[in-house]
Amino acid sequence: MNTPSFNIAAVERDTGLSKDVLRMWERRYGFPVPDRDSNGERCYPAEQVERLRLIKRLMDQGHRPGKLIATPAEELTALAPRRSARREPEPTAEAGELAELLALIKQHDAGAYQQAMQQRLARQGLQRFVQDTVAPLTRRVGEYWEDGNFEVFEEHLFTELTKRLLRQAIAALPGGQRGPRVLLTSVPEEQHVLGLLMVEALLALEGAECIPLGTQMPLLEIARAASAHRADIVALSFSVAFPVRQIPALLTQLRQIMPTETGLWVGGGGTARLTGQPGMTLLPTLDAALQALAAWRETQA
Amino acid sequence: MNTPSFNIAAVERDTGLSKDVLRMWERRYGFPVPDRDSNGERCYPAEQVERLRLIKRLMDQGHRPGKLIATPAEELTALAPRRSARREPEPTAEAGELAELLALIKQHDAGAYQQAMQQRLARQGLQRFVQDTVAPLTRRVGEYWEDGNFEVFEEHLFTELTKRLLRQAIAALPGGQRGPRVLLTSVPEEQHVLGLLMVEALLALEGAECIPLGTQMPLLEIARAASAHRADIVALSFSVAFPVRQIPALLTQLRQIMPTETGLWVGGGGTARLTGQPGMTLLPTLDAALQALAAWRETQA
DNA sequence: GATTCGTTTTGTCCTAGACAAATAGGACGT
DNA sequence: ACGTCCTATTTGTCTAGGACAAAACGAATC
Numbered sequence: 103m104n105t106p107s108f109n110i111a112a113v114e115r116d117t118g119l120s121k122d123v124l125r126m127w128e129r130r131y132g133f134p135v136p137d138r139d140s141n142g143e144r145c146y147p148a149e150q151v152e153r154l155r156l157i158k159r160l161m162d163q164g165h166r167p168g169k170l171i172a173t174p175a176e177e178l179t180a181l182a183p184r185r186s187a188r189r190e191p192e193p194t195a196e197a198g199e200l201a202e203l204l205a206l207i208k209q210h211d212a213g214a215y216q217q218a219m220q221q222r223l224a225r226q227g228l229q230r231f232v233q234d235t236v237a238p239l240t241r242r243v244g245e246y247w248e249d250g251n252f253e254v255f256e257e258h259l260f261t262e263l264t265k266r267l268l269r270q271a272i273a274a275l276p277g278g279q280r281g282p283r284v285l286l287t288s289v290p291e292e293q294h295v296l297g298l299l300m301v302e303a304l305l306a307l308e309g310a311e312c313i314p315l316g317t318q319m320p321l322l323e324i325a326r327a328a329s330a331h332r333a334d335i336v337a338l339s340f341s342v343a344f345p346v347r348q349i350p351a352l353l354t355q356l357r358q359i360m361p362t363e364t365g366l367w368v369g370g371g372g373t374a375r376l377t378g379q380p381g382m383t384l385l386p387t388l389d390a391a392l393q394a395l396a397a398w399r400e401t402q403a
Numbered sequence: 404m405n406t407p408s409f410n411i412a413a414v415e416r417d418t419g420l421s422k423d424v425l426r427m428w429e430r431r432y433g434f435p436v437p438d439r440d441s442n443g444e445r446c447y448p449a450e451q452v453e454r455l456r457l458i459k460r461l462m463d464q465g466h467r468p469g470k471l472i473a474t475p476a477e478e479l480t481a482l483a484p485r486r487s488a489r490r491e492p493e494p495t496a497e498a499g500e501l502a503e504l505l506a507l508i509k510q511h512d513a514g515a516y517q518q519a520m521q522q523r524l525a526r527q528g529l530q531r532f533v534q535d536t537v538a539p540l541t542r543r544v545g546e547y548w549e550d551g552n553f554e555v556f557e558e559h560l561f562t563e564l565t566k567r568l569l570r571q572a573i574a575a576l577p578g579g580q581r582g583p584r585v586l587l588t589s590v591p592e593e594q595h596v597l598g599l600l601m602v603e604a605l606l607a608l609e610g611a612e613c614i615p616l617g618t619q620m621p622l623l624e625i626a627r628a629a630s631a632h633r634a635d636i637v638a639l640s641f642s643v644a645f646p647v648r649q650i651p652a653l654l655t656q657l658r659q660i661m662p663t664e665t666g667l668w669v670g671g672g673g674t675a676r677l678t679g680q681p682g683m684t685l686l687p688t689l690d691a692a693l694q695a696l697a698a699w700r701e702t703q704a
Numbered sequence: 705g706a707t708t709c710g711t712t713t714t715g716t717c718c719t720a721g722a723c724a725a726a727t728a729g730g731a732c733g734t
Numbered sequence: 735a736c737g738t739c740c741t742a743t744t745t746g747t748c749t750a751g752g753a754c755a756a757a758a759c760g761a762a763t764c
Binding site: 108148210213259263265270291323326355 | 407413452456554556560562564566588590614619620621622623624628632652660
């Protein structure tokens with residue numbers, strides 16, 4: 103049995119490194135060095151793909167490719183997250199409970215996780231459930247993933263199950279009639295939806311009329327949707343994984359093509375290090391979203 | 404106010420045409436011809452982006468780019484779907500009801516749509532709801548979209564609302580304990596999830612243990628997840644929008660890296676024109692999925 | 705410790721050529 | 735009229751190497 107080999111498109115799919123980057127690294131750093139097929143096209147052995155995935159993960163934690171590629175394989179696996187100005191959460195009873203929930207995911211016990219979360223939802227109520235359970239849990243999952251404690255598919259399982267809980271809870275709420283009409287979505291390439299769902303839950307609780315459009319809307323479509331739905335506000339979410347450098351240009355462009363009277367709210371972990379621009383409201387936290395809602399109602403009153 | 408202009412990455416995002424294709428068309432057909440900024444980089448005016456979006460839509464319907472680009476703008480908008488070997492559905496009472504549901508989406512009345520669908524679910528029961536309502540509705544939406552009757556954001560709204568209904572219905576089912584353990588997901592680039600949810604609903608109804616991992620899993624992760632969850636079956640979905648040419652290579656590769664004893668079920672509209680390969684089961688229809696389930700149980704008995 | 709300023713690193717864009725897979729269209733046979 | 739084979743065209747993706755701007759670093763300064 104020959105080890106399967108990947109063409110450059112497959113490697114891009116599986117690692118998230120663009121073809122341009124893969125070729126550039128080969129030229130510059132001498133890694134990866136794929137075999138060539140009869141047409142002279144690159145064939146990456148599984149081993150190199152595995153290394154690339156590891157490198158990508160460490161890069162997402164703030165390491166630089168030049169260094170990583172020069173590092174021998176054994177040291178790579180031992181590398182810790184670099185930009186961890188993260189303070190350890192005190193081991194409160196609360197933190198322990200969250201850890202237990204994540205342990206269920208790690209054991210791949212979907213049923214038990216769902217049940218435990220349902221209980222918390224019932225106990226805390228939707229607002230506190232979102233703010234005190236889902237939000238910190240999501241943050242923890244990000245940290246676990248950074249530390250290499252979660253596999254991709256474990257993160258996916260967590261996301262999928264949690265999405266279901268939130269959607270279910272939102273569906274149980276009465277359709278909001280008083281607040282602003284808020285259109286929730288994300289730009290292409292941004293597929294994370296948990297943040298949007300958390301905001302939707304909070305806004306819906308406050309009686310706002312939420313229009314969920316899912317993720318990955320082309321900018322022009324967002325603008326059209328805003329007009330068609332006569333939305334008061336377009337709310338976008340950027341996860342920490344989204345390349346920060348692209349966000350300002352995206353927002354400026356969207357602002358240009360959107361109706362002037364429609365508000366633009368931008369939130370999610372990816373916006374933490376962003377500076378505000380005219381015509382849009384930054385919502386680095388869930389609380390900020392609630393405040394923005396109150397402020398909007400103020401101006402309308 | 405100057406019209407906003409798009410760099411090549413933005414056009415790729417908004418049209419779904421790769422940078423390579425955009426440059427190639429420019430070289431070969433003389434369209435699009437973007438302006439250049441001070442660095443000599445392409446700046447596409449909004450007008451050309453709009454035309455590209457239209458061309459892309461017609462291409463998805465089977466037209467060829469060479470012809471489309473040569474066609475003057477006025478004729479483009481009038482072009483009908485080309486591969487429409489589609490027979491008009493007879494105007495039964497049933498078809499009328501489906502049209503009414505879609506009309507609600509077209510009116511952007513999310514609340515009324517949800518309510519109407521809830522009623523149908525209660526009336527038909529989950530199995531018939533999936534097979535007689537959601538499946539034909541999804542097909543209709545695809546046709547509407549092909550015919551230019553649906554905007555992207557209307558399709559998104561439909562998808563999002565319908566996803567919620569299905570997930571809600573699935574959550575209400577007891578956790579399956581007897582059937583095979585089925586891991587449901589899709590490959591990277593494939594973000595359509597409705598098909599997966601329909602299958603999940605049917606399998607869960609039959610008592611199978613479904614593990615939903617969401618969409619867009621790298622192949623290596625699918626293999627890992629299959630091992631970790633000790634899945635009996637991995638079920639993948641390809642929508643009609645997925646480039647058919649890439650599917651066989653993907654499946655072969657996945658089959659190679661997956662545990663031999665794990666089954667591979669492949670379904671969705673994108674697999675209709677696919678020929679089977681050893682080690683995998685094609686499920687062109689929802690019925691086929693139920694048959695495959697029965698067959699699997701047969702072999703285990 | 706914080707801020708500024710050069711230097712290095714890094715990703716993305718550019719041109720232009722080659723080739724193989726997919727499709728169209730014609731010729732042929734039934 | 736319909737299906738099948740074959741050839742020509744169309745089309746997307748890959749290749750190579752060069753250029754440049756933005757981000758990140760690190761050193762010197764306040």
